[in-house]
Amino acid sequence: xxxxxxxxxxxxxxxxxGSRVLDLGCGDGALLAALRxxxxxxxxxxxxxxxxxxxxxxxGVSVIQxxxxxxxxxxxxxxxxxxxxxxxxxxxxxPDLLLKEMxxxxxxxxxxxPNFGYWRHRLQLGLLGRMPKSNxxxxxxxxxxxxxxxxxxxxxxxxxxxxxxxxERLVVDHAHQARAGVTFFPNLLGEIAIYRCQRxxxx
Amino acid sequence: MYxxxxxxxxxxxxxxxxAFEESLALASGQSIAGFxxxxxxxxxxxxxxxxxxxxxxxxxxxxxxxxxHSESDRKPGWWDSAIGPGKPFDTNRFFIVxxxxxxxxxxxxxxxxxxxxxxxxxxxxxxxxxxxDWVKSQKMLMERLGIQRWAAVIGGSLGGMQALQWSIDxxxxxxxxxxxxxxPRLSAQNIGFNxxxxxxxxxxxxxxxxxxxxxxxxxxxxxxxxxxLGHITYLSxxxxxxxxxxxxxxxxxxxxFDVEFQVESYLRYQGVSFVDRFDANTYLLMTKALDxxxxxxxxGGDLAEALRATRCEFFLxxxxxxxxxxxxxxxxxxxxxxxxxxxVTYAEVxxxxxxxxxxxxxxxxxxxxxxxxxxxxxxxxx
Numbered sequence: 001x002x003x004x005x006x007x008x009x010x011x012x013x014x015x016x017x018g019s020r021v022l023d024l025g026c027g028d029g030a031l032l033a034a035l036r037x038x039x040x041x042x043x044x045x046x047x048x049x050x051x052x053x054x055x056x057x058x059x060g061v062s063v064i065q066x067x068x069x070x071x072x073x074x075x076x077x078x079x080x081x082x083x084x085x086x087x088x089x090x091x092x093x094x095p096d097l098l099l100k101e102m103x104x105x106x107x108x109x110x111x112x113x114p115n116f117g118y119w120r121h122r123l124q125l126g127l128l129g130r131m132p133k134s135n136x137x138x139x140x141x142x143x144x145x146x147x148x149x150x151x152x153x154x155x156x157x158x159x160x161x162x163x164x165x166x167x168e169r170l171v172v173d174h175a176h177q178a179r180a181g182v183t184f185f186p187n188l189l190g191e192i193a194i195y196r197c198q199r200x201x202x203x
Numbered sequence: 204m205y206x207x208x209x210x211x212x213x214x215x216x217x218x219x220x221x222a223f224e225e226s227l228a229l230a231s232g233q234s235i236a237g238f239x240x241x242x243x244x245x246x247x248x249x250x251x252x253x254x255x256x257x258x259x260x261x262x263x264x265x266x267x268x269x270x271x272h273s274e275s276d277r278k279p280g281w282w283d284s285a286i287g288p289g290k291p292f293d294t295n296r297f298f299i300v301x302x303x304x305x306x307x308x309x310x311x312x313x314x315x316x317x318x319x320x321x322x323x324x325x326x327x328x329x330x331x332x333x334x335x336d337w338v339k340s341q342k343m344l345m346e347r348l349g350i351q352r353w354a355a356v357i358g359g360s361l362g363g364m365q366a367l368q369w370s371i372d373x374x375x376x377x378x379x380x381x382x383x384x385x386x387p388r389l390s391a392q393n394i395g396f397n398x399x400x401x402x403x404x405x406x407x408x409x410x411x412x413x414x415x416x417x418x419x420x421x422x423x424x425x426x427x428x429x430x431x432l433g434h435i436t437y438l439s440x441x442x443x444x445x446x447x448x449x450x451x452x453x454x455x456x457x458x459x460f461d462v463e464f465q466v467e468s469y470l471r472y473q474g475v476s477f478v479d480r481f482d483a484n485t486y487l488l489m490t491k492a493l494d495x496x497x498x499x500x501x502x503g504g505d506l507a508e509a510l511r512a513t514r515c516e517f518f519l520x521x522x523x524x525x526x527x528x529x530x531x532x533x534x535x536x537x538x539x540x541x542x543x544x545x546x547v548t549y550a551e552v553x554x555x556x557x558x559x560x561x562x563x564x565x566x567x568x569x570x571x572x573x574x575x576x577x578x579x580x581x582x583x584x585x
Contacts, residue, residue, distance in 0.1 A: 020544075044541055050550075050567045057548055057574040064537055064549040074538040 004034050006176030007086060007112050010194055014110060014168070015039050019081035022046070022106060024068055024098070025088030029056035036061065046072075069093040075105045086112045089155075091145040100162060103199050108167070111195045115171075117151030117187045135174035136191050152187045159197060168196040205271040205279075211287045212279070213245045213270035213294055218310060221347050227305075227340060230495075233330035237319065240344050241310030242266045242302035245286060246294035248350070253583040255350045256292060257341060257377075258282065258301040259358035259365035262433070262489045263481060265309035268301040269294075282359075284564040291572040292357070296585040300348065305340045306332045306488040314484030315416060326484060327413030334361075334496045338368045342376070354583045355379035355576075359561035360528065361489070364496050367536070371498055374514040379579050381518045381572075384525055384561035386532035387506050387539070388497040393527065396436055397490040400429035404483045413484050426483045427474030434473045439524035439557035499539075506535065507542035516546040518575045520568060522560035523553050548575060 026045025056063035083106030121132035171190030269286035363385030407425030
């Protein structure tokens, strides 16, 4: 069995065993398979890509082929304990709407994002005048799935605007290590952020 | 054409019959005393009897799902693309059973059979059967064949409805249900099309209230019209455009009501050839079974509640250009299954062929089917 991607490993440890999980953009189903095997979670994955669907079927996870840009109309309000988006939000047409949908359907949301404000990205854009490429953003600008990149500050401002409370945040480098310094300048030194959030108290 | 060297074909197959003396109580309140089911099997039942699949047919299908009946057969069974050695329903691993439904016209007891009580063909006296009745009769066949559990029950369209009904009625007798291009119940539009088809048959002067056998006639026009109408709903607008466009048979408009457009010629051919292989009373029965299918009804209209009784895992597939049972209809089932907390896989297949796509070897469709069947096989250790 191949090792779980480091951010998925972190998320797995955040999930209460036996809970109900929906994974938006579940890819090849690795996280759901790990949650099933190690957290007694029989979750559902939503995925648009046919190759990924086949991988999910091979892993024996429940996967539903659909387009996240249509929202989550087939899922009832507060019907899942967790709704997860790993490296998904930046690839959809309406990230703000999907974020809302995520916390309508889930009691808690878990989101991982590549940080566009990472210093190397800033250097490439600010000094070299080129669209950044890195370990977390390996694709060229013209063939990337990431159409709505943001910095950690941007994401947190959107959460604020939508009255979303961030319960936990882990900012790591591309090897998913929380290095010294990252804690103090996350938006500059962090490459990837993992958030756990929920709807804020009614204002 | 039959090709004896084809390594992925089940080859020449011979249908079998099982007769049941016992009376079968039907959903309508009527019962049928003594009936027989015709069916075919492909592959071998293993020693553990764990590798059996049930394949349920759709409206105009039958027990002949794969292979050829004789070397001179032009066409193989209706799902030959998917059934055979190395195919998604792999006969090297699975033992596959495909019966002709009760009320059918291909060898199982139906309206054209002789009613032992009268010595005449049943005709209109054949009781109306429902999807649940079929499932019940398939369970009797299952017991007769010594199968304790299906590794999977599989069907497309009306066949998919039977697979879904199996999961509800006999939750402990199947591991997986594959429900393809189906719907949880018919829409008013679906029922409307069925009603027009029925009226075409019922109003044919040769129908004689369903007792046409005794007069040695067949309601050809009515059955032909029913099939022509049905056929339009099986194809997509795009598929018809691609296949026929507005192409004229003679290259010019004749200002007549004869066949002018290619599509008219095609539909008439489909209609005429159907009359030779199908029974009008069976067509009426099948469309009624479709109309009545509504597993949610018994749970107060709540499909999720109806599906809470199920135990098996589900695979659903729908095709983007299918407007008869569109992907939205399959998603209704998926939604109910997730609400009920059941394991479910749903594949939405890009296809231009309309409802008929479920019979076609579309690359992605077959890949995902194959991957799912690998899982079914692993589950029973074959």
